[in-house]
Amino acid sequence: MANHRFQSLETATQRPPVELNIPDGGIPSYFGEMVFNRKAMRDYLGNEAYKSVVAAMELGKKIDRSMADQIASGMKAWALNKGATHYTHWFQPLTGATAEKHDSFFEPTFDGQAMEKFDGSLLVQQEPDASSFPNGGIRNTFEARGYTAWDPTSAAFIMGTTLCIPTIFVAYTGEALDYKTPLLRALQVVDQAATDVCKYFDKNVNKVTSTLGWEQEYFLVDNALFKARPDLQQTGRTLLGHSPAKGQQLDDHYFGTIPERVMRFMQEFEYEAHRLGIPIKTRHNEVAPGQYEMAPIFEEANLAVDHNSLIMDVVEKVARRHGLRCLLHEKPFAGVNGSGKHNNWSLATDTGVNLLSPGKNPMGNLQFLTFFINTIKAVHRHADLLRSIIASAGNDHRLGANEAPPAIISVFIGSQLSAVLDELEKIESGKLSAEKKTELKLNVVGKIPEILLDNTDRNRTSPFAFTGNKFELRAVGSSANCAAPMTILNAIVAQQLKDFKSEVDALIDKKGLKKDDAIFNVLKEYIKSSKSIRFEGDGYSGDWEKEAEKRGLSNVRTTPHALDFFVSKDSIQLFEDLGVMNRTEIEARHEIMLENYQLKIQIESRVLGDISGNHLVPTALRYQTLLMQNIQGMHEVFGDKEFKKLTKVPRNMVQEIAERTSEIITLKEEMIEARKRANAVDDVRKRSIMYCEEVLPYFEKIRVHSDKLELLIDDEVWTLPKYREMLSLR
Numbered sequence: 001m002a003n004h005r006f007q008s009l010e011t012a013t014q015r016p017p018v019e020l021n022i023p024d025g026g027i028p029s030y031f032g033e034m035v036f037n038r039k040a041m042r043d044y045l046g047n048e049a050y051k052s053v054v055a056a057m058e059l060g061k062k063i064d065r066s067m068a069d070q071i072a073s074g075m076k077a078w079a080l081n082k083g084a085t086h087y088t089h090w091f092q093p094l095t096g097a098t099a100e101k102h103d104s105f106f107e108p109t110f111d112g113q114a115m116e117k118f119d120g121s122l123l124v125q126q127e128p129d130a131s132s133f134p135n136g137g138i139r140n141t142f143e144a145r146g147y148t149a150w151d152p153t154s155a156a157f158i159m160g161t162t163l164c165i166p167t168i169f170v171a172y173t174g175e176a177l178d179y180k181t182p183l184l185r186a187l188q189v190v191d192q193a194a195t196d197v198c199k200y201f202d203k204n205v206n207k208v209t210s211t212l213g214w215e216q217e218y219f220l221v222d223n224a225l226f227k228a229r230p231d232l233q234q235t236g237r238t239l240l241g242h243s244p245a246k247g248q249q250l251d252d253h254y255f256g257t258i259p260e261r262v263m264r265f266m267q268e269f270e271y272e273a274h275r276l277g278i279p280i281k282t283r284h285n286e287v288a289p290g291q292y293e294m295a296p297i298f299e300e301a302n303l304a305v306d307h308n309s310l311i312m313d314v315v316e317k318v319a320r321r322h323g324l325r326c327l328l329h330e331k332p333f334a335g336v337n338g339s340g341k342h343n344n345w346s347l348a349t350d351t352g353v354n355l356l357s358p359g360k361n362p363m364g365n366l367q368f369l370t371f372f373i374n375t376i377k378a379v380h381r382h383a384d385l386l387r388s389i390i391a392s393a394g395n396d397h398r399l400g401a402n403e404a405p406p407a408i409i410s411v412f413i414g415s416q417l418s419a420v421l422d423e424l425e426k427i428e429s430g431k432l433s434a435e436k437k438t439e440l441k442l443n444v445v446g447k448i449p450e451i452l453l454d455n456t457d458r459n460r461t462s463p464f465a466f467t468g469n470k471f472e473l474r475a476v477g478s479s480a481n482c483a484a485p486m487t488i489l490n491a492i493v494a495q496q497l498k499d500f501k502s503e504v505d506a507l508i509d510k511k512g513l514k515k516d517d518a519i520f521n522v523l524k525e526y527i528k529s530s531k532s533i534r535f536e537g538d539g540y541s542g543d544w545e546k547e548a549e550k551r552g553l554s555n556v557r558t559t560p561h562a563l564d565f566f567v568s569k570d571s572i573q574l575f576e577d578l579g580v581m582n583r584t585e586i587e588a589r590h591e592i593m594l595e596n597y598q599l600k601i602q603i604e605s606r607v608l609g610d611i612s613g614n615h616l617v618p619t620a621l622r623y624q625t626l627l628m629q630n631i632q633g634m635h636e637v638f639g640d641k642e643f644k645k646l647t648k649v650p651r652n653m654v655q656e657i658a659e660r661t662s663e664i665i666t667l668k669e670e671m672i673e674a675r676k677r678a679n680a681v682d683d684v685r686k687r688s689i690m691y692c693e694e695v696l697p698y699f700e701k702i703r704v705h706s707d708k709l710e711l712l713i714d715d716e717v718w719t720l721p722k723y724r725e726m727l728s729l730r
């Protein structure tokens, strides 16, 4: 007998390959063609207007109103030429998605005709009707409105037929309502702090930019199967499903070739990305079946953040054209790896030096060590804050599970740099002897470039690893907006660099130490005091948990508790001192993150309840009825005597189905009661904790029964696509 389930799957997932219309000229022929970049600006703006945008981009100079009109008019001409009909202020509200409200360029004129209108005021500021974006009470308490304001540091671009103008989103009272505003503030303070420190080494440095290269992991599933899974559709992850016999054990996906259909999808989204100026460079399979990764060449952090947000939209759109769905959730499938978004981060000077790349001479290396050690020290001071910013309902499935970096924040630097720090730690305090300095220069600081060439020790289990010329923050979730972790990382490093500078200056001014001696002295103290954050071993091991506890490092596995760190005294002081966020903004964000968490678990719980009620139980009962008919028939044929022995299997099955379905229903009802209790709690933190501790545990309990039923029940009648089907894309 033909397997109908299999046949319908075949039909649903088969489709002709999508035609690709990628020009022949290669990437250089279309890279950035949809971006109002410098070339487009030079073509469409007068000299003065061009200079004023560049000054705004490079030096943060204000653009005056008449200039804004000229820029808007050039931008409009460019956009119309490219076929755009609408424009939008594009921003990144705290929902995690990007937001846009499209307005047409077209406006009627008084004499009944139409003209295309777009002036400086429309470019610079807009008031989106955005009362539904999360604001953590800011706009209720203060002012009912917010506005979006042009961010000239990120170029405008065209998506489809819409000119998108990157903007920040703030309340009329000035509080940030988006991801971008605090990021821009953090980038500014790290620029200032790092530039000041650079001046110890090179007076010519006038600006330091933070660089970010993200690596984005994602899953692809067939759209037809996706649509048949209410959980994937509504929560982005599967809440049920037995692991396939063959998962990722053989690593064959990682090393295998990319399937034809996936390859076409990749080619097309990369084409779209390149037209938008997103420098996607790398594509490959990931460890789990159906999992892939993309990575661009790194860029200035603000632009890289925008590009990551943009690409998340692009891949979802392109995937649909290929009959696929792109899953950006951190853990779409249990039992195989989840997805992360590694944030490769560094600082670069306007003189072209990567501050986390060892220099060419001892002085350059001292500069490298300064930034390297200050970063470690910053992470040591604010490990908990860093932990809090990567917390989300989705990422809870990765952190602490045996795959992604653990929930314990630590820093990996490799054995060779560890040895360098150990040497520096031994130097005497105060003025260094001439011999000591020579020795340091020759044997310790001078040796760094050489040893880094042999950068063989790579630790994949560390949440924050030094990888030769940058740090890699690996614990960020795949669906996260990079702006949040980048705000924190740049802010904590900025604070640290400021403190470093005042300590060094104090040693020079008050103790009369030479500059080098003062720097060595402070670094030595930092190496000592931040030692507990350094860990070179296996981050997944149980031993590390015990060791970390001894060292006093936090190990918080769930979001609502991790978020407490975001509003700790230290965190608030950091944000306020640097002017990155004020107390209102911090508290509002805390509330929004808690609420996001709670709503996600609530939705998952409802979906699980629904699937239990209208997929699992009905399917189980139907199959049980079939078994009982079989048993009855057996009785008719064999009579009392042999019947019992011969129907042992179906009778046991009937019993198991009865027990498991009744368990599912009981658990589902208990889960609803738990939800009701939680919903009655006003305080969002308490409510989130209740969702975490009293609602969430039911998911696993229900799943156990469901996954057993999946194995017990005839494959033909099971209504939900199975893991082995979803994870084997062709």
Ligand code: ADP
Residues within 6 Å of the ligand: 211, 212, 213, 214, 215, 295, 296, 297, 298, 299, 344, 345, 346, 347, 354, 467, 469, 470
């Ligand atoms: P890996 O060994 O981790 O694969 P790659 O050299 O491929 O390292 O880089 C991974 C990511 O790190 C890429 O996006 C790359 O552009 C980025 N990257 C490289 N150098 C820097 C830097 N100085 N600052 C930020 N990101 C960087």
Ligand code: MG
Residues within 6 Å of the ligand: 215, 342, 472
């Ligand atoms: Mg990497």
